[in-house]
Amino acid sequence: MSDLLDLLDRIVARAQPGEAVEAYGIDETDTTVRADHGDVESLSSARTRGVGVRVIDGGRVGYAYTADLSEPALAETLDEARANARFATPDEANALPQGSGPLPDLLELWDPAFSDVAAEDKVAAAIAVEAAVRGAGPPVKGVETAVYGDQVRTAAIASTAGLRGAYRRCDAYIFVSAIAERNGSSASATGLDLGRTLGSLNIETIAAEAVERATRLLGGRKPSSAKIPVLLDPFTAASFLGVLAGALTGEAVQKGRSVFAERLGEQIAGPHLQLVDDGALVAGPAAAPWDAEGVVTGRTTLIEGGRLAGWLHNTYTAAKQGVASTGNARRAGFMSLPGVSPSNLYFVPGDDGPAELFARAGTAFYCQQVMGIHSGANAITGDFSVGASGLMIRGGEFAEPVREAVIAGTIPDMLSGLVAVGSDLRFLPASGGMGAATLLIEGMTLAGQ
Amino acid sequence: MTFALDDADVRAVLTAALGGGADFAEVFAEARRGRSLRLDDNKVEELTSGRDCGAGVRVLRGRQTGYAYTNVLTRQGLVEAAKVAAAAIRGQAHTQVADLRAATPGVVHPVRRDPLAADRPALVDLVTRANEAARGVDATVRQVTIRYSDSCQEVFIANSDGHCSTERRVRTRLVAHAVAARNGNIQTGFEGPGDCVGHELFDQHPPEQIGRLAAERAVVMLDAVPAPAGEMTVVLAAGGGGVLFHEACGHGMEADIVARDASIYAGRRGERLGTPIFTGVDDATVPGGWGSFSFDDEGTPAQRTVLFEAGVCTDYMSDRIRAAQLGIPQTGNGRRQSYAHLPIPRMTNSFILPGDADPEEIIASVDRGLYCKSLGGGQVDTTSGDFVFGITEAYLISGGEITVPVRGANLVGDGPTVLGRVDAVGGDFKTCQGICGKEGQGVPVAFGTPTLRISQITVGGTGGAGS
Numbered sequence: 034m035s036d037l038l039d040l041l042d043r044i045v046a047r048a049q050p051g052e053a054v055e056a057y058g059i060d061e062t063d064t065t066v067r068a069d070h071g072d073v074e075s076l077s078s079a080r081t082r083g084v085g086v087r088v089i090d091g092g093r094v095g096y097a098y099t100a101d102l103s104e105p106a107l108a109e110t111l112d113e114a115r116a117n118a119r120f121a122t123p124d125e126a127n128a129l130p131q132g133s134g135p136l137p138d139l140l141e142l143w144d145p146a147f148s149d150v151a152a153e154d155k156v157a158a159a160i161a162v163e164a165a166v167r168g169a170g171p172p173v174k175g176v177e178t179a180v181y182g183d184q185v186r187t188a189a190i191a192s193t194a195g196l197r198g199a200y201r202r203c204d205a206y207i208f209v210s211a212i213a214e215r216n217g218s219s220a221s222a223t224g225l226d227l228g229r230t231l232g233s234l235n236i237e238t239i240a241a242e243a244v245e246r247a248t249r250l251l252g253g254r255k256p257s258s259a260k261i262p263v264l265l266d267p268f269t270a271a272s273f274l275g276v277l278a279g280a281l282t283g284e285a286v287q288k289g290r291s292v293f294a295e296r297l298g299e300q301i302a303g304p305h306l307q308l309v310d311d312g313a314l315v316a317g318p319a320a321a322p323w324d325a326e327g328v329v330t331g332r333t334t335l336i337e338g339g340r341l342a343g344w345l346h347n348t349y350t351a352a353k354q355g356v357a358s359t360g361n362a363r364r365a366g367f368m369s370l371p372g373v374s375p376s377n378l379y380f381v382p383g384d385d386g387p388a389e390l391f392a393r394a395g396t397a398f399y400c401q402q403v404m405g406i407h408s409g410a411n412a413i414t415g416d417f418s419v420g421a422s423g424l425m426i427r428g429g430e431f432a433e434p435v436r437e438a439v440i441a442g443t444i445p446d447m448l449s450g451l452v453a454v455g456s457d458l459r460f461l462p463a464s465g466g467m468g469a470a471t472l473l474i475e476g477m478t479l480a481g482q
Numbered sequence: 483m484t485f486a487l488d489d490a491d492v493r494a495v496l497t498a499a500l501g502g503g504a505d506f507a508e509v510f511a512e513a514r515r516g517r518s519l520r521l522d523d524n525k526v527e528e529l530t531s532g533r534d535c536g537a538g539v540r541v542l543r544g545r546q547t548g549y550a551y552t553n554v555l556t557r558q559g560l561v562e563a564a565k566v567a568a569a570a571i572r573g574q575a576h577t578q579v580a581d582l583r584a585a586t587p588g589v590v591h592p593v594r595r596d597p598l599a600a601d602r603p604a605l606v607d608l609v610t611r612a613n614e615a616a617r618g619v620d621a622t623v624r625q626v627t628i629r630y631s632d633s634c635q636e637v638f639i640a641n642s643d644g645h646c647s648t649e650r651r652v653r654t655r656l657v658a659h660a661v662a663a664r665n666g667n668i669q670t671g672f673e674g675p676g677d678c679v680g681h682e683l684f685d686q687h688p689p690e691q692i693g694r695l696a697a698e699r700a701v702v703m704l705d706a707v708p709a710p711a712g713e714m715t716v717v718l719a720a721g722g723g724g725v726l727f728h729e730a731c732g733h734g735m736e737a738d739i740v741a742r743d744a745s746i747y748a749g750r751r752g753e754r755l756g757t758p759i760f761t762g763v764d765d766a767t768v769p770g771g772w773g774s775f776s777f778d779d780e781g782t783p784a785q786r787t788v789l790f791e792a793g794v795c796t797d798y799m800s801d802r803i804r805a806a807q808l809g810i811p812q813t814g815n816g817r818r819q820s821y822a823h824l825p826i827p828r829m830t831n832s833f834i835l836p837g838d839a840d841p842e843e844i845i846a847s848v849d850r851g852l853y854c855k856s857l858g859g860g861q862v863d864t865t866s867g868d869f870v871f872g873i874t875e876a877y878l879i880s881g882g883e884i885t886v887p888v889r890g891a892n893l894v895g896d897g898p899t900v901l902g903r904v905d906a907v908g909g910d911f912k913t914c915q916g917i918c919g920k921e922g923q924g925v926p927v928a929f930g931t932p933t934l935r936i937s938q939i940t941v942g943g944t945g946g947a948g949s
Binding site: 083095100117255289292420422 | 513523524525526527528529530531532533534536538543545546547548549550551552553563566570602603605606624625645661663668669670709711712742743744747790822824860861863865868869870871872889890891892894896898921939941943
């Protein structure tokens with residue numbers, strides 16, 4: 034970790050008078066194993082390093098990055114960032130976050146057991162999850178993907194504004210996609226788990242999840258069109274939360290790209306509803322001690338008692354609004370400037386599990402998969418219309434499967450119809466970490482025949 | 483070439499890679515320079531430039547793959563990566579590296595105006611012109627984002643069969659997003675041409691036109707009524723149907739999906755699925771096409787592959803591994819996002835070929851239906867063939883005439899059924915560009931179609947049953 038930080042220090046030391054310079058670096062090692070028909074399909078391992086340099090001079094921002102960490106390349110990258118800044122439009126809200134001394138670490142993100150996992154065990158895990166799905170027998174026909182992956186990642190930052198720090202986190206996951214087929218009807222579904230190390234993942238549970246979710250969709254038919262309650266399966270709930278998140282950033286609001294832009298302080302959901310973003314939540318996939326520009330992370334309540342209570346900010350969007358950053362600067366890697374996006378975003382779970390929600394809904398559509406959410410849901414207009422498959426719920430139990438349905442409406446209507454959040458909260462990695470819990474929403478339009 | 487590796491270095495790397503008992507070893511090295519510039523809210527917000535470089539070493543034995551990559555492009559760095567990759571396969575070395583022969587490209591994509599030669603003020607000028615044109619369209623245009631990007635990717639590929647090739651791929655793109663608003667109604671519009679070319683892109687697509695088209699789409703949609711829901715005849719405008727072909731037919735024709743038995747098209751070659759007027763191809767040789775190249779990312783020459791010939795399911799798109807697995811030819815569709823990824827079968831430029839119908843007559847032939855001018859992204863479940871894609875610009879057709887715009891619609895169906903319902907193909911043709919994501923890898927792909935009529939397809943809208 035200290036090597037990377039030393040290298041960033043050397044870049045920052047070359048800052049010229051009057052200019053603010055920030056250097057951000059990552060060093061990550063990834064391993065991915067794919068299994069197929071009881072054997073390793075591929076084993077990939079690699080280390081990636083890179084540095085991004087942000088220069089702010091007179092309110093103008095420039096950025097440059099390099100994966101070549103030789104001294105000449107680093108010097109050239111700083112020069113490029115400086116030259117890029119010269120052509121940007123000045124904006125006094127552009128500033129680096131101020132720091133004083135070393136940034137904190139979040140030690141729970143690193144598990145020393147990570148280093149003890151042998152390559153053979155990783156291979157065995159991928160093979161085992163594939164075998165567990167295949168071994169379920171008919172109607173399971175095959176496995177589309179069976180993957181074990183892990184990553185250890187160091188992020189480091191140094192700037193002329195006095196920030197300096199590095200932290201390390203490790204992650205492991207297993208993902209499997211089962212294909213089921215019966216009487217000419219086929220369906221696929223995924224099972225997934227994430228944790229700090231291989232030891233915290235339960236292969237049997239992951240396989241069973243994929244098998245159950247694929248099998249229960251078989252024989253799906255187009256439903257009759259109706260206005261009925263919809264239960265969002267945890268995976269689907271996470272997808273919709275991602276769309277909602279796009280409308281809750283300071284950037285979206287300031288640029289007129291949020292359907293909620295004019296509604297701060299208003300009641301936008303039932304009084305039981307709390308929506309929280311927490312970048313310091315160790316259980317979340319997006320946990321970090323500080324964000325992508327070195328602002329210490331924490332908990333931000335976006336919806337409090339159903340009332341729209343605030344937005345997510347990075348340093349720039351916060352300055353625009355005259356508030357403090359919420360620690361939500363994020364970057365895709367070393368190649369981009371920090372933008373604003375959620376960290377671990379979730380509805381605070383209710384007391385009832387899925388079974389209670391099913392019973393409460395009576396007759397409803399259980400939406401297990403949505404298709405086309407990226408094109409079919411729009412955080413700017415709030416409209417969405419997505420393809421859906423799942424099952425009907427009758428008398429509180431799963432009934433006939435449904436496919437080629439469409440659920441449509443608006444994000445604000447969906448929020449105000451959200452009557453219950455399940456107690457089954459987990460997190461899925463999306464753009465950040467999205468809370469996945471069963472959600473019960475009333476009065477949605479299900480279109481079919 | 484940017485890579486300071488001679489023949490002896492490459493042989494040393496490949497030999498180390500074969501040390502674990504692999505049948506085949508390959509080095510894929512790349513150096514990429516790119517710039518991007520974003521104008522948003524009338525401000526030049528982001529001017530970014532950068533360089534990425536690295537090499538991946540792949541070894542194969544049967545259906546097993548070992549892969550490792552590194553940013554350190556020296557003989558020592560690559561040999562180390564080769565040893566890591568080799569360790570994925572445990573056995574005795576038995577393959578020799580053949581003599582390396584430089585392959586001659588069958589098709590090249592010359593660049594007339596190198597984007598890297600354009601200075602920063604020239605780039606600022608491009609996005610400024612697009613922004614001003616977009617904002618000039620109408621007073622309802624509230625927000626405009628323009629994004630310019632270019633990249634120059636130098637690729638070097640060598641393998642133990644003796645293949646050795648180099649290629650320089652240059653891509654330029656300018657994307658405009660516009661938001662129009664009136665009385666609380668907000669609509670968006672998009673236009674984003676790009677090609678495997680330099681700044682000659684702007685001769686065909688002036689920045690003003692790109693900005694104006696995006697803004698006009700947003701403004702026209704302000705008058706849109708909620709789309710009807712239900713089954714109806716749909717006419718896809720030229721270019722507008724590309725996503726349908728890509729999602730509904732293309733992905734299921736990728737050989738990895740077929741090999742995994744996760745495709746509705748698996749085992750159906752030779753079967754007539756589409757109407758006799760439907761022919762679809764994937765063609766990486768299109769001069770300067772957004773998805774074009776000289777060699778794919780495993781060194782196989784670019785080619786044109788017929789996927790559906792007069793409605794008959796013809797050839798799958800393959801890479802080295804899946805071609806061997808399925809016993810089919812390599813079609814040059816092995817692509818990767820970068821050196822950090824394994825190649826997998828991907829589309830390049832996928833086209834539905836024009837027919838002979840007059841586009842105006844196709845519209846006039848529809849009494850009640852939908853005219854889709856532009857589609858957003860889509861998604862497909864390759865196993866069942868089910869797909870959904872969003873419509874970004876569409877109009878009702880009434881009595882053979884295009885009438886009011888509609889919003890909030892999407893098309894829902896399954897690939898084979900839709901192929902069998904394409905009952906008119908226009909003589910026109912238009913191409914659109916995008917980035918296709920699969921297994922976490924994004925690659926540039928183009929879609930091209932003539933005007934198409936689909937006799938019946940489900941439209942998912944919010945306006946209730948259309949009547």
